[in-house]
Structure formats: structure tokens, C-alpha cells
Amino acid sequence: MQLFINNPNYDIVICVGPQHIEIAKIVINQVKLFFQAQQIYVITNPSHFEKFQALNLNNLLLINENKLFDQFNFQSVADFLKRKIANGDRAGWYFQQFLKMEVSKIIQSDYYLIWDADTIPLKPINFFDQKDKVLIHKSEENHKPYFETLEHILSIKKTVNYSFISEHFMVQTKLMQKMLLELSTNAENQVWPYYILENIATKDMALSGFSEYETYGNFLKSTCPDAFRLRTSASELLNTTRNGSMILGTLPNTKDLNFLEILGLHYATFEIWQDLNPKKIKANRRRIALFFFFKKIPLIRSLNNLLVKNFRKTYSLPRPLY
Template identity: 25%
Template sequence: MTIKIDVLIPAIEKDLGTLPYVIDSIRKQVKHPVGKIMLVSPPSKRIQALCRRKNCTFINERRVLPISKKDIRYQTKRTNRSGWLLQQLLKLAGGNLTKHRYYLVIDADTVLIRPHVFLVKGKTVFYCRNWSRPEYFRTYKKLLGTKPTASRSFVAHYMLFDKAKLSRLKRKIEARHKTRWYWAIIKKTNKQSYAGFSEFETYGNFVKAHYPGHLVVRSSLNKSSSSTPASLTRKRIIRLAQKYRSISFHKRRWYIRKRGVRK
């Protein structure tokens, strides 16, 4: 694999317990030349310290988009989802941070445990699962005016973006809604829904619709875990990798009790 890619990880301090493992797994399991690994975050001395320790690049999220969490106002009955939606917009804006045509985005709680390739003979490899949320597809239709056609879900915790295709997606959204793409997404996302928009579902279905010969689909084989990433011993990784490609640690509050954790 000779095509160099940069990596973008949106993060907040709550992710500090998993981030070191995510970074290490990228360097071990991504079978492309990896350039910068960028942690996009609100100002944080602790995340900046992690960047220095792991030889990553810290990016203040205000450099990426001219909006912040307070501009989104996404409050459901149960919780505030403004930060959740902002992270998705940051991923879509990440092309501004790299000189390379392709950049990889990965969630801050997902550790790769098997080798990953994202480009095969000029085609992007999408790692997919078998279920999604209907609201993602409703938002896609609001944004683009057509129904998504993919039979599988592109929501798999990581994705390679082609900046040329992503720019075309944004232009189509802006032409249809006569506003910047991020404002259109904010406006069209159902704020009554806990999960009203998916950056991965939107981009994946756009590529499937407009570049049907440019993608390869593989099963994501992701496992959700409530344990800590420190439990991933070499022996356990070998065992899990027989069945899974990645592990997502969705319960991350435990890191607060271990603020001194270093890896």
C-alpha cells in the first residue's frame, strides 16, 4: 500500500482512557503509510499532553469549523446531543486539515485488532454492518432528495474519506439548501431523535449512489465491550481477532477513576 493517508480522531477528555489504545492500533493495523494522526478536540492540556507522548498532532476544533457546540442546540428529553452531532461535522470537515486525497476517521473508543486495508485497486473499502437507524435514512433524503439504496449500513466506527467525493457531497447539499453544508445538516436533523444523523451513513450511501464502481464492501465485525481497553492482553486480542476486526469500548466513565492511566 503506497498511498499515504492522514488520520483524524475527534475526541474530548472523556476519551482519554481509550485514546492511547486507539492510536497504537492505528499504527499497528492500518496497512497504509500513515502520515499525521490528528486529535481534534476542544482546548485540553491533557489531550495535548497525550499528543506529545504519542507523537500525534493536536487540532483545536475551532480551527476546523466556524461553529461550536453551542451553535447546534440539540437537546432531547434525555440528554444534550449537540457535542455528538458536532463530532460528526468535524469528521466531514477534516479534509481541510490534510494535503492528501484520502483521510481516515476513527471513533475515539474503537480499537482495531486486525490488519485493515482501505483502498484496493483504486476502490475504497467500506466496512459495513447489517443494521442501522431509520432516522439516518430520513435525514439523508431530506439533505439530498433521494432515498439511500445500500442494503447494508456504513456505520462501522471508522471510514476512509475521499476528499473529491466528499466535496461533491457537500456541494450537492449546499446547492439544494442554499446554505453551508453544516448548517443544512444541523437544520435537517430531527432534534427529537436521540440519533438523527450519521456522517458515515450519509457519505457511504452517497458514494454507493454516485460512484457504484468505486467501493468494496466488507463486514465490519465490530464487537461492543463494556470492559476497559487495558483488558486487551495479547492473548485476548489473538482470540478475539479470530472473529472480530475491532472492539468499541462504549462505557468510558471508568477512566475518571484512573486519571493517572498512561500507555
């Protein structure tokens, strides 16, 4: 399947918290390299703007996370959680989800790609099929509180036997705007994020009581089921890993990324909360250095096949699909 031939226009949206500044800079450069986006929106605190301006990208737009809403910001979420459960630690986690939704009101393209700030693309990816349907990368997650909140706020039940949660989602701008209008109508005199927060069960609020991916995905299925389809063919399926940090630490270099691409991955997520083993990471980097050394010597280049096979087995990485 050819990439990017007459695809609909789209922008990219990346929400960046203070813990992801450095990895996000790598992500943005890789996004620029591999994806055909019109604009790259980075939503973050203005104290971080200078770090992203240094990237010198002409299609990079920096959005103040505390100015996107008229009457709502990070502190609003933190204050709400402190009143409800006396703990505001999850404020950033909820707030970034709301930002990814509210940004639809300023997006100019027909679509925008939500992309996680700790997920590095390694090669071009097509997000539409030849009929301009959005391609969905499904997962097997099934967290009950997400769907309880969904039913409370939109009167929609889970409509599929899979999860819409992955590290990205191609959103139809007008449909997200339609969903926000419905949420605002249901919220009456409230700003819609307060309405969502109030409909999360108190027992779930301290952990994970809402998912923007599951909410929008099930709204999409309920209102425009013909606008998307699951990735099915070998040329559409994506090979991914969420264990990038376990393999290479939380800040990979160019050679690391080249090796992950050689392993057949489309993208890798580098989560900061994973337990890291510095000795294993150092050993992996030595093996990668050997891999690129062997590539230069035809007589021992075949050893690389064993090295790659060992990496895949150790970290349960899928083989390339095509």
C-alpha cells in the first residue's frame, strides 16, 4: 500500500508535561521526519516554550496549556481532585486528556492525530486507507471505569469488543467538536471537563476514571461507524512496543532508534515509570554497537541475524509483518 497518496489533511497534537520534555523533542523531530502533517501543535506550559522553539521547525505551534480553556486550567483539575479525594496527584493525567479534546476548537485541518509525548515513530505510517477511512490500531485493554463514565456523560455503552486505546488516535475534527458540544449541552452551566470529573466514581478518581481514547472511539462508532476500520492486512498492522525504556533507557539516541527500526517496529514508547536495569541497558547498547560494526564486515554480517533474533525473544517483540 502506498503511503500518503491523496490522504486527507491532518495536524498533529502532542501534550507535553515537565517529565517528558527531553523525550518529546526527539518525538517531534521524528514526527516531522516521518509524518505528513500540516501543523504540529505542542500543548505545554509556557515555561517550556523556549526548549521547543530551539528545534527551529516552521510548522511547530506552541499552545499554552493554561489558556486553551477560557475558565479551566491545570489548577482547576488539581483543586477539584483535592476537594473530592484530598489528593491532586492525578491532575496532570486528567488535564492532558481534556486538552487533546478541547484543541479541536482551534484545529484548522479536517483531522488531527493525537500522539503520545513518550512514543517515538521509527518509520512512515499510513493513518488512512485508500477510501480515506481512519485506520484504528486496536488493543485489548478493558478498564470498566472508563465505560461507566462514558455511559454517565454521553449515555453510550461500550460498542466494540476491543479497545481504542493506543499511543495515538487520528481524530476527525468536526466529530470531536460535535462530541464536545454534546458534553457541553449535558453539562448545562458547567465547563464540560467539570461535568466529566463529577461523573467519575469517587473510588476510581485517584487512579483511572476516564479515557479520551475510549470516549471518542465509542462516540465515533456510535455516530459514524463507516468513517473508520480496524487495521487488518499485513501492510496496515503496526509492530510496536511499550518497553522502550526497559531496552534502552528513557532517552534513546539515533543509533538506538535505527536499531529499533531494523527490528521491524513502527514506533516504541519510552515510559518513565518502568523499572530500569542500568546493567541490562548498558549491555544492550554494547550489542547494538556490535550490530552496526558487524554490518560493515560481510564475512560476519550473518551474526546480526542471531543478535536481532535474541532481542526479539528477550523483549517479546513481533517479527516484521511485511
